[in-house]
Amino acid sequence: MSPAAPLPDDLRRFILTSVPSVPFLEALLLLRGRPDHAWSVAEVARALYVPEATAAGVVQALRDVGLVEPDAADAQLLHYGPRDAALAAMVDRLAEAYRVDLIGVTKLIHDRVQKNATRFADAFRLRKGN
């Protein structure tokens, strides 16, 4: 299999700054895969084969960044709900990149040095969007 093309800069930045772990990403893609379905934390835990505590943490993190929303009918359930179109587009690209280059994306998620470097360098951006 030929090596996948390197990830584009903005997607790399998104992964480094916004995707803290692989369970987070898998939960995100899980919910995105069935946007009409309202998930419970227990269901997410079962689908990902992780302990419920892990799933709860991941789901909370997804809520905090505006990727999932509580269901209108039952607030204990959640569904995929990106807070704006730009975020939705980025997640779509991320999903595709993960499909095509799982190892590359996973390595980036676990790359602590790059993560810290990005956080440090981002502090020196004087204006947003730079």
Next chain:
Amino acid sequence: MAQAIYSLCALTALLCAGLLLRAYARTRFRLLLWSGLCFVGLTANNVLLVLDRMVFRDADLGLARLLLALGSVLLLVVGMLLEHDT
């Protein structure tokens, strides 16, 4: 001349400290706290250098300045080495 340059250095360090601590306030990444404090120390180091000559003529702030500089850079190095992913 020397004082003008060290004042400029102090302002540069202050800018770095401000940017890093502002980012820490927003993101809570501890690496930014340690490095921000490092630049606070370097700002103080340069300020003391300017004052050493102008204001405190009788006191020798040399030792204090060296300890401050050492502490600041150590804070940065230890921060970068020990900061783990949250």
Next chain:
Amino acid sequence: MSGGPLAPMLLGAIACASFIAALLFWRYWHSSGDRFFLLLGASFLVEALNRVHMALRPANDESEPITYLVRLLAYGLILVAIWDKNRQGRR
């Protein structure tokens, strides 16, 4: 030398710590490709060399031109790094 008998040791310690900081910044440069870290690392390396020079010249306090010009270079590199990062719009 101002700073008393501990000054040479402290200067050496500062130089060493600054050198390590430079190496850590260059590790960030290597892993991220961001030129910002190359410049920041260079800044700390220059200051490390400055401190070594100060230790070798006990009569020197920071009023010597060599010392403040080198420090100007070191901090100038930081300013260039920040300017460069914000100029390009990407990265």
